[in-house]
Amino acid sequence: AETEEQARDAARRIQVRFEKLPHLVSDVDPRKAGEHTKQLAEQTDGNPDQALQQAEVTSEGEYGVPVITHCCLESHGQVAEWDGDNLTIYASTQNVSGMPAEMVRAKIADSADKVRVLTPVMGGGFGSKFAADTWGLACARLAKKAGRPVKMMLERDQELMAAGARPSMYAKVKVGAKKDGTLMGWASESWGTGGPDAQGGAPNIPYVVHIPDRRARHTAVLTNVGPARAWRAPNHPQMCLITMSALDDLAAKLGMDPVEMLQKNIQMTGQLAKTYSAELEKAAELMDWKKKWHPRGDKTPGTIKRGWGVSIHTWGGGGHPSNCNCTIQPDGSVSASLGSQDLGTGTRTVIGIITAETMGLPLEAVKVNIGDSKYPADGASGGSTTVGGVSASTRRAATAALNQLLDKVAPSLNAKPDDLEAVNGQICVKGNPGRAISWKQACAKLGTASITGVGQRERGDDLISSGVGGAQ
Missing domain, CATH: 3.30.365.10 (Aldehyde oxidase/xanthine dehydrogenase, molybdopterin binding domain)
Known part of the structure; x- marks a missing residue:
C-alpha cells in the first residue's frame, strides 16, 4: 500500500474465520466458572x-x-522504522530503556545497541505500558518486511479487549x-x-x-x-x-x-x-470527623444522604534503578540526560529542579534530556518509583559535575574546592559572598572542554526511602 487509505481498504478485504473454543470472559464466582x-x-x-x-x-x-x-488517552502502540540493521521505535511506553532488550529477546534485532526508542511525550500509561507487547513486536517485524515505517496503534475496542486491565x-x-x-x-x-x-x-x-x-x-x-x-x-x-x-x-x-x-x-x-495512629488522628481533626460522622441509619429528612468512611493503606515506592549524566558547557549551559520518561507526572520538572538547585541556578537554565534509550539507562516508570530513582541519580550526577567545576575555579578565588559553593548564579566562598565570580565566568575557565558528572541510584541509597503508610 502507498497510502493509509489503501492499507485500510486491503485490511477490510481480509476474511478471518474463527474456531469457537471453550472460553470465559466474566469474573464470575468460582462455583460458576467450571474448569x-x-x-x-x-x-x-x-x-x-x-x-x-x-x-x-x-x-x-x-x-x-x-x-x-486503563483507558489511556493515547492508545497502546508505536511507529517502527528500519535503517539497515538499525531500528528506531517511536513508542508510547513507560519503559524507554527496557524496550531495546525486548527486541533482542524476540530475535527482531541483533543487539540492543541497534535499537533506539524515542518517547519525548506520551498520553498516559497508568501501569499498562511496560512491555513492547505483541503489537510492538509485530510492528517492528512488519516495518522490516515492508521496508518502510509502520505505525500501529490499537483501536479503542482493542484497548478494552486485549491491552489488559487491573x-x-x-x-x-x-x-x-x-x-x-x-x-x-x-x-x-x-x-x-x-x-x-x-x-x-x-x-x-x-x-x-x-x-x-x-x-x-x-x-x-x-x-x-x-x-x-x-x-x-x-x-x-x-x-x-x-x-x-x-x-x-x-x-x-x-x-x-x-x-x-x-x-x-x-x-x-x-x-x-505509630504512623497510622498519628495519621488517623490528624485526618479526623482536619475533616472534623467527630462532628460529621454518624452511625448507620441516618434518619434526617430527604433522599440525599451523606456517609463517611475510613481506610489505611501502605506502599513500598523505593526508587528504581537510574543512571544520569550531567554536563556543564564552557558557555555556562547545563544539561541532565537519562533514559527516563515523563508520563505527564512531572518527571522532567523534578530532574530540572534537582539539577538547578544543586548548581545554584534558576530552573530555566537547565535542559533536561529524557525519552531516548541512547541516554544512560533508567528504570520503568511505575509503582511510585520514578521520582525516587531519578532524583538520586540526578543529584549525584549534578554534584559530581559541580565538584569538577569547583576544582577549576578554586585557584582564581584563592580557596579550596571544599570551601566553595554555588548559589544565586555565582560560585563563592562559603560565608564570604564578596569573594565570588558569576556562573558564566566560572564556566569560561573550562576552556573548550565540557565536564560531565555521572550519578546513579545506589542500593541501600541514603538519598531516598521506601515504605509508607497513609490514612483516608
Missing part, C-alpha cells in the same frame, strides 16, 4: 475457627471491585471481635481474574491490619480477556477495599466509631503503628 479456575495456596495463621467461635460479635459480608481498564477481586468475609472492638479472627474466600493466567498470587488479606488468627483462601478465575496490568499499587486498592469494608461493617455491628476501632487495634499494623 476455568486455579486454586491458590491457602494462608492460615493461628486458629481462626476457634477465634471466630470465641468472638463476642461477628460480621459477614461480600465485597469486591471489578476489572478496570485485576478484579471479590471476597466473602467473616470477621469477629470482642465487644470492646478488639479484633479476634478473620476468614475469607476470595476470587478474581487477572486474565488467562493466575499472575500475582493470592492476596494478603486482611490488608495492613494483621489479625493474628486468620484464614484466607483465594481462587483465580481464568478468563479469556487481556492480561493483568498494574494500576496504582497492584492489588493494594482491591485488598484495601475488601478489608476496610469488612471492618466498617463490623464496627457498625459493634456500634463503634470505625476510626476508634482502628485505633483500638493499631498495634496489629506492625512497625508503622
Whole structure:
C-alpha cells in the first residue's frame, strides 16, 4: 500500500474465520466458572475457627471491585522504522530503556545497541505500558518486511479487549471481635481474574491490619480477556477495599466509631503503628470527623444522604534503578540526560529542579534530556518509583559535575574546592559572598572542554526511602 487509505481498504478485504473454543470472559464466582479456575495456596495463621467461635460479635459480608481498564488517552502502540540493521521505535511506553532488550529477546534485532526508542511525550500509561507487547513486536517485524515505517496503534475496542486491565477481586468475609472492638479472627474466600493466567498470587488479606488468627483462601478465575496490568499499587486498592469494608461493617455491628476501632487495634499494623495512629488522628481533626460522622441509619429528612468512611493503606515506592549524566558547557549551559520518561507526572520538572538547585541556578537554565534509550539507562516508570530513582541519580550526577567545576575555579578565588559553593548564579566562598565570580565566568575557565558528572541510584541509597503508610 502507498497510502493509509489503501492499507485500510486491503485490511477490510481480509476474511478471518474463527474456531469457537471453550472460553470465559466474566469474573464470575468460582462455583460458576467450571474448569476455568486455579486454586491458590491457602494462608492460615493461628486458629481462626476457634477465634471466630470465641468472638463476642461477628460480621459477614461480600465485597469486591471489578476489572478496570486503563483507558489511556493515547492508545497502546508505536511507529517502527528500519535503517539497515538499525531500528528506531517511536513508542508510547513507560519503559524507554527496557524496550531495546525486548527486541533482542524476540530475535527482531541483533543487539540492543541497534535499537533506539524515542518517547519525548506520551498520553498516559497508568501501569499498562511496560512491555513492547505483541503489537510492538509485530510492528517492528512488519516495518522490516515492508521496508518502510509502520505505525500501529490499537483501536479503542482493542484497548478494552486485549491491552489488559487491573485485576478484579471479590471476597466473602467473616470477621469477629470482642465487644470492646478488639479484633479476634478473620476468614475469607476470595476470587478474581487477572486474565488467562493466575499472575500475582493470592492476596494478603486482611490488608495492613494483621489479625493474628486468620484464614484466607483465594481462587483465580481464568478468563479469556487481556492480561493483568498494574494500576496504582497492584492489588493494594482491591485488598484495601475488601478489608476496610469488612471492618466498617463490623464496627457498625459493634456500634463503634470505625476510626476508634482502628485505633483500638493499631498495634496489629506492625512497625508503622505509630504512623497510622498519628495519621488517623490528624485526618479526623482536619475533616472534623467527630462532628460529621454518624452511625448507620441516618434518619434526617430527604433522599440525599451523606456517609463517611475510613481506610489505611501502605506502599513500598523505593526508587528504581537510574543512571544520569550531567554536563556543564564552557558557555555556562547545563544539561541532565537519562533514559527516563515523563508520563505527564512531572518527571522532567523534578530532574530540572534537582539539577538547578544543586548548581545554584534558576530552573530555566537547565535542559533536561529524557525519552531516548541512547541516554544512560533508567528504570520503568511505575509503582511510585520514578521520582525516587531519578532524583538520586540526578543529584549525584549534578554534584559530581559541580565538584569538577569547583576544582577549576578554586585557584582564581584563592580557596579550596571544599570551601566553595554555588548559589544565586555565582560560585563563592562559603560565608564570604564578596569573594565570588558569576556562573558564566566560572564556566569560561573550562576552556573548550565540557565536564560531565555521572550519578546513579545506589542500593541501600541514603538519598531516598521506601515504605509508607497513609490514612483516608
